[in-house]
Amino acid sequence: MSSPSKNVAVIGAGPAGLMAAEVLAQRGAAVTVYDAMPSAGRKFLMAGRGGLNLTHSEPLPQFLDRYREAMPHLKAAIEAFPPQALRDWSEALGQETFVGSSGRVFPKAFKASPLLRAWLRRLDSQGVRLSLRHRWSGWDEQGGLRFETPDGLRGIEMKATVLALGGASWPRLGSDGAWADLLAAKGVSVSPLRPANCGFTTSWSDIFRDRFEGQPLKGIELSFGSHGVRGEAIVTRSGIEGGAVYALSAELREAILRDGQATLNIALRPDTESSELITKLSTAKGKQSFSNFLRKTANLSPVAIGLLQEAAKASGMSLAGLSPAGLARLIQAVPIELNGVAPIARAISTAGGIALAELDDDFMIKRLPGVFATGEMLDWEAPTGGYLLQASFATGAAAGRGVLKWLVREKS
Secondary structure (H helix, E strand, O other): OOHHHHEEEOOOHHHHHHHHHHHHHHHOOOOEEEOOOOOOOHHHHHHHOOOOEEEEEOOHHHHHOOHHHHHHHHHHHHOOOOHHHHHHHHHOOOEEEEEEEEEEEEEOOOHHHHHHHHHHHHHHOOOOOOEEEOEEEEEEEOEEEEEEEOOOOEEOOOOOOEEOOOOOOHHHHOOOOHHHHHHHHOOEEEEEEEEHHHHHHHOOOHHHHHHOOOOOEEEEEEOOOOEEEEEEEEEEEEEEHHHHHHOOOOHHHOOOOOOOEEEEEOOOOOOOOHHHHHHHHHHOOOOOOHHHHHHHOOOOOOOHHHHHHHHHHHHOOOOHHHHHEOOOOOOOOOEEEEEOOOOOOHHHEHHHHHHHHHHHHOOOOOOOOOEEOOHHOOOOOOOOOOOHHHOOOOOHHHHHHHHHHHHHHHHH
């Protein structure tokens, strides 16, 4: 039977929490994972619906740069559990991985459920207990953990605690950000939770919205300030979202929060020289409609042509009245004025969280000895492409190692 001095609570059954639990159990700790939901890993399963992007294959220096200003705080954890280690871990669970054409890494099964099932079986064999439908509500007067359960309030004494409660995106899957107030009440600095890898709102005309909602813009280049990215976007009823938009979401979000708006430029034919476009657009239109003319000469899709018409209308111009040079300029830089950030509940991830300066090198909250924090509830953000899950797994492993060191110090 495990010593009471090794009893550890992990709160949150997502990738960060389960990885912390695995590291702890492998070294003999008695671990119980608590989660408010009826089953483990719900957001992890959601991440795998379109193909589980575990990590990325790019060289580690470039990989680390994706974490921006948080990189110095995350660097040691990711170097200790790098992308190859995550791939090896997945394959040890019977889920082989492969590198896609974009450099992203996926399980060959291309979904999360087989990996999660195998992982939970292994954790069970290591003695990790799962206590579900346990919603953490802070600490009692004696410093014990307090949980709301179907059977009422429950208090639990543990030697150490790992908080892995996630951010505030997709709250119906369990990560609602309610923990922020609990930690702030203890004096822990928590940056406001904000949407990351998210969509944005704009004022489409009724005609454009009704016709093109859900339509993709393919092979485009988005730019904002000095930042640019190739990829795809999707027209939504209230604005725009998609991979290329998510890659610029941090800069766009901060500009909108600061200025109330941000102008996103979309190059519809980024691989075509402007001079070539001008030559094509200078040909006679004949009897064909202007939309057909644009479709044939500039190889534009209906949604792209609709976007040009939206931009022309917003600036009081007639699209058909533009010169070939003016039309080419618009095709290569369609301005879209964004006026808001899509709700955090629909964001892929969140920015904000526990200030990294509140943690020591082992991911323990300095103000709360024996309490560690990991994963998305920390103040970092990264683009999609495997970076989100990689940092969640790596910081979970780091927090687990930190708890082990703490238990040794406390015992001596």
